[in-house]
Amino acid sequence: MTGRLTSYRHGDLVFDVNDEGPLDGEVIVLLHGFPQLNTLWDHVVPRLHEAGYRTVAPNQRGYSPGARPRGRWHYRLSNLAADIEVLVGELGQPVHLVGHDWGAAAGWFAVSTAPHHFRSWTALSVPHPGAFFSAMFRGQMFRAWYMVVFGIPFLPARVLGSARMQGRVRRWTRMPADVHQRYWEEVGSDRARLSAGLAWYGAMPLENPLAARIRVQVPTTFAWGTHDFAFGRGAAMRCADFVEAPYEFRQLDGMGHWLPDEAPDLVAELILERVGTRP
Incomplete structure (x- = not known):
């Protein structure tokens, strides 16, 4: 067991961390996505703490000021x-991992390549990359166009960082108004943080494509909202093909992409169901 973490170091990079809940509890690591910070989990973690779990939520690469390589x-x-x-x-022990949006994408990669670090895996909104690519010619390409556009240098940061564009951004992403306001205050209005977050999109073509085919050996839950603007049913349903461990798919009718904000109690319930299940 470790003491509280306020930060941790990977090489020259220093990451900010929110570490809360019982110190002697099993650890749940929570990964945020774009365009948000670890505050994404603020309304989810109280239930996890009540159930006896410790939560550790980092601000990821590019979002922590000390972890923003060029x-x-x-x-x-x-x-x-x-x-x-x-x-x-x-942390000194295997953890339960939870990720939303880009945090889910990073989490799929982590549990695929280093399963011994993880007791369980809960992915929200974003399916396994193999499922994503296999659905590309079955309608997913019509949802994924923005991922290519966001990878263009400079221009996306100017557009997404413009106060005048925020109404259109909110309507397109179907963000609840309060969620969008927090995105704007924490990330959208901070050009350095926004540009670093967009660099995740720019790096997509640089990854080894074979990595998308690695199957997961960790007990997994994948939750997807039927009104998700970015990922369709085809990709969601193919996720099971890439998990060779106990797996549960949860379709959330009427929900959109921003699940931890739209339904924090439901997300906490899904997490607790997964972390409380042993293979």
Whole structure:
């Protein structure tokens, strides 16, 4: 058991961490996505703490001011997964992992390549990359266009960082108004943080494509909202093909992409169901 973490180091990079809940509890590591910070989990963690779990939520690469290397090469999924593995090493024990949006993408990579670090895996909104690519010609490409656009240098940061564009951004992403306001205050209005978050998109073509085919050996739950603007049913349903461990798919009717904000109690319940299940 370790003491409280306020930060941790991976090489020259220093990551900010929210470490809460019972110190002697099993650890749940929570990974945020784009365009949010670890505050994403603020309304989820109280129930996890009540159930006796310790939660550790880092601000990931590019979002922590001390972990913002220049150049999109640094933001490949393999590097993001390595950040998670170093955090687990700091904690000194295998952890339950939870990820939303890009946090889910990084988490899929981590549990696929280093399963011994993880007791369980709960992915929200974003399916296994193999499922994503296998569904590309079955409608997913019409949802994924923005991922290519966001990888263009400079322009996306200017558009997404413009106060005048925020109404359109909110309508397109179907963000609840309060969620969008927090995105704007924490990330959207901070050009350095926004640009670093967008570098995750720019790094997508730089990853080894074979990594998308690695199957998961960790007990897994994948939750997907039927009104998700970014990922369709085809990708969601193919996720099971890439998990060779106990697996549960939870379809959340009427929910969108921003599950921890839209339904924090439901997300906490899903997490507790997974972490409380032993293979």
